[in-house]
Amino acid sequence: MTQDTHQNTVRKLVIVGGGTAGWIAAAAFARLRGKTLDIELVESDAIGTVGVGEATIPQIIRLNTILGLDEHDFVKQTKGTFKLGIEFVDWGKVGTRYLHTFGDAGMNLASVPFHQYWKRAAAAGHEKDLWHYSLHKVAANKAKFGKMDRVGNTSMTGLAYAYHFDASLYATYLRAFSEQLGVTRTEGLVQSVTRGGESGDIRSITLDDGREVTGDFFIDCTGFRALLLGQELDVGYQDWSKWLPCNSAQAVPSERLETLVPYTRATAKSAGWQWRIPLQHRTGNGHVYCSDFISDDEAGETLLAGLDTKPLADPRPIRFTTGRRATFWSHNCAAIGLSSGFLEPLESTSIHLIQSHVSRLLQLFPTTSNCETERAEYNRRCAAEFEQIRDFLILHYHQTTREDSEFWRYCKNMDVPDSLRHKQELFASSGRVGRDADDLFREASWVQVMLGQGVMPGSHDAMADGLTEADLGEFLGNVRTLVERAVDSLPTHEQYLQQHCTAD
Numbered sequence: 001m002t003q004d005t006h007q008n009t010v011r012k013l014v015i016v017g018g019g020t021a022g023w024i025a026a027a028a029f030a031r032l033r034g035k036t037l038d039i040e041l042v043e044s045d046a047i048g049t050v051g052v053g054e055a056t057i058p059q060i061i062r063l064n065t066i067l068g069l070d071e072h073d074f075v076k077q078t079k080g081t082f083k084l085g086i087e088f089v090d091w092g093k094v095g096t097r098y099l100h101t102f103g104d105a106g107m108n109l110a111s112v113p114f115h116q117y118w119k120r121a122a123a124a125g126h127e128k129d130l131w132h133y134s135l136h137k138v139a140a141n142k143a144k145f146g147k148m149d150r151v152g153n154t155s156m157t158g159l160a161y162a163y164h165f166d167a168s169l170y171a172t173y174l175r176a177f178s179e180q181l182g183v184t185r186t187e188g189l190v191q192s193v194t195r196g197g198e199s200g201d202i203r204s205i206t207l208d209d210g211r212e213v214t215g216d217f218f219i220d221c222t223g224f225r226a227l228l229l230g231q232e233l234d235v236g237y238q239d240w241s242k243w244l245p246c247n248s249a250q251a252v253p254s255e256r257l258e259t260l261v262p263y264t265r266a267t268a269k270s271a272g273w274q275w276r277i278p279l280q281h282r283t284g285n286g287h288v289y290c291s292d293f294i295s296d297d298e299a300g301e302t303l304l305a306g307l308d309t310k311p312l313a314d315p316r317p318i319r320f321t322t323g324r325r326a327t328f329w330s331h332n333c334a335a336i337g338l339s340s341g342f343l344e345p346l347e348s349t350s351i352h353l354i355q356s357h358v359s360r361l362l363q364l365f366p367t368t369s370n371c372e373t374e375r376a377e378y379n380r381r382c383a384a385e386f387e388q389i390r391d392f393l394i395l396h397y398h399q400t401t402r403e404d405s406e407f408w409r410y411c412k413n414m415d416v417p418d419s420l421r422h423k424q425e426l427f428a429s430s431g432r433v434g435r436d437a438d439d440l441f442r443e444a445s446w447v448q449v450m451l452g453q454g455v456m457p458g459s460h461d462a463m464a465d466g467l468t469e470a471d472l473g474e475f476l477g478n479v480r481t482l483v484e485r486a487v488d489s490l491p492t493h494e495q496y497l498q499q500h501c502t503a504d
């Protein structure tokens with residue numbers, strides 16, 4: 001590693017790859033380390049980007065805040081929409097649907113989770129649908145959206161949201177932002193990598209026209225190729241296909257939806273599932289499937305048959321293997337984005353993983369080549385994060401009564417990690433959630449997906465017995481009234497976009 005003899009600092013950062021991962025890394029490093037690092041991003045027009053990745057989770061708001069982006073301008077430039085959650089159709093059982101929202105259903109009382117009161121009341125004959133009390137679900141049903149941190153002056157939390165956006169416009173947006181902050185962009189195809197002496201650290205990359213780009217630290221954002229960490233440094237890949245068996249996708253844009261609903265839809269199919277993402281100018285669609293159970297031709301036909309609007313192109317196939325790199329940072333190179341692993345897009349977690357890896361790398365970024373402790377900590381935390389998300393995704397496939405295809409029989413009967421089995425058993429027994437403290441998914445997420453997939457707890461937590469029967473009925477009635485009034489006060493999603501986020 002080249003070091004400044006006086007300051008002993010890493011001075012030149014090279015990011016290889018200009019997809020969503022490369023440009024998020026460039027933007028964040030430029031914003032937070034731009035004064036102390038030279039940053040160069042290399043990308044190849046000949047290779048291009050994966051071109052998908054259009055749905056996010058609320059954590060992206062933190063990234064935008066760190067970057068200092070204007071939210072309405074950001075949504076306008078990326079032709080984006082707002083997202084309150086994901087509607088899962090036909091997952092636990094054909095004919096069922098539920099919304100995994102970004103918020104809580106109802107409101108907790110005396111530190112007892114709302115769903116425990118709801119469970120007690122449902123057993124006594126009250127409303128049996130938890131989502132009846134969900135601000136997000138009622139707003140989503142009416143295609144409404146607005147900014148609301150809190151419901152009136154109550155303790156009920158308001159609307160948590162994320163975005164849908166056009167992936168190529170997002171990369172363009174971040175590129176302009178990064179270049180403005182001084183990031184140098186170099187177009188060219190990396191042909192070889194030069195490593196140094198004893199350490200084996202990467203010294204430079206050479207492009208197809210012979211240009212050499214040297215650096216002290218490299219971020220591999222080359223997508224599924226993992227050119228630096230996987231190919232050059234030979235870091236292996238942990239294959240998780242036995243738990244997350246989908247290995248292919250076909251994506252196709254279609255005309256925009258007549259009503260812009262504020263949520264993603266994920267509809268289970270015979271050998272996978274289909275997404276629908278509403279954007280201002282078009283709809284993003286894709287079919288994620290396992291090629292062991294369905295041919296590409298049939299998968300393409302299923303996708304087209306499941307569209308709600310007219311297709312605007314032909315489906316484009318993409319292959320992947322679910323899993324993660326054995327380590328995420330080796331020598332003087334960290335892989336971020338698809339090069340670091342892929343958990344499939346079911347809960348829109350990949351862009352979040354990019355963001356959290358970038359922020360972790362910023363926190364642990366080395367000042368000298370002697371950075372083993374930082375590297376070990378980075379690898380430990382990235383691995384734990386990947387595993388927690390993996391378990392949450394497996395839950396959607398495994399917690400099902402579907403036996404109507406070979407794929408679903410496999411998912412229903414597969415062995416799952418012990419960490420997930422424990423959570424399923426705990427919830428089924430008492431509705432308690434055994435999540436880890438640093439789990440990306442909140443208690444409300446686990447509750448909604450468990451219930452939505454058909455797990456009804458055997459009993460409620462005895463702490464929910466603190467209210468009399470009459471008080472319980474009144475509490476639930478009040479919650480429902482608060483939710484209805486709050487949703488009535490919101491504009492439609494379309495009105496909100498027109499007012500704040502569309503081109504003049």
Ligand SMILES: Cc1cc2nc3c(=O)[nH]c(=O)nc-3n(C[C@H](O)[C@H](O)[C@H](O)COP(=O)(O)OP(=O)(O)OC[C@H]3O[C@@H](n4cnc5c(N)ncnc54)[C@H](O)[C@@H]3O)c2cc1C
Nearest residue numbers: 017018019021044049050053055190223337338345350351
């Ligand atoms: C089917 C599918 C659906 C998805 N949906 C979502 C979603 O809804 N939400 C979400 O958060 N994520 C989603 N993702 C993940 C998301 O698309 C990616 O995390 C995101 O696009 C980042 O990709 P990337 O930048 O790592 O790779 P890419 O977009 O593949 O970019 C790779 C870059 O590396 C460059 N490159 C490669 N080789 C070379 C070389 N030799 N020389 C020079 N440059 C090179 C390319 O030019 C390109 O710029 C989805 C992924 C798939 C496959």
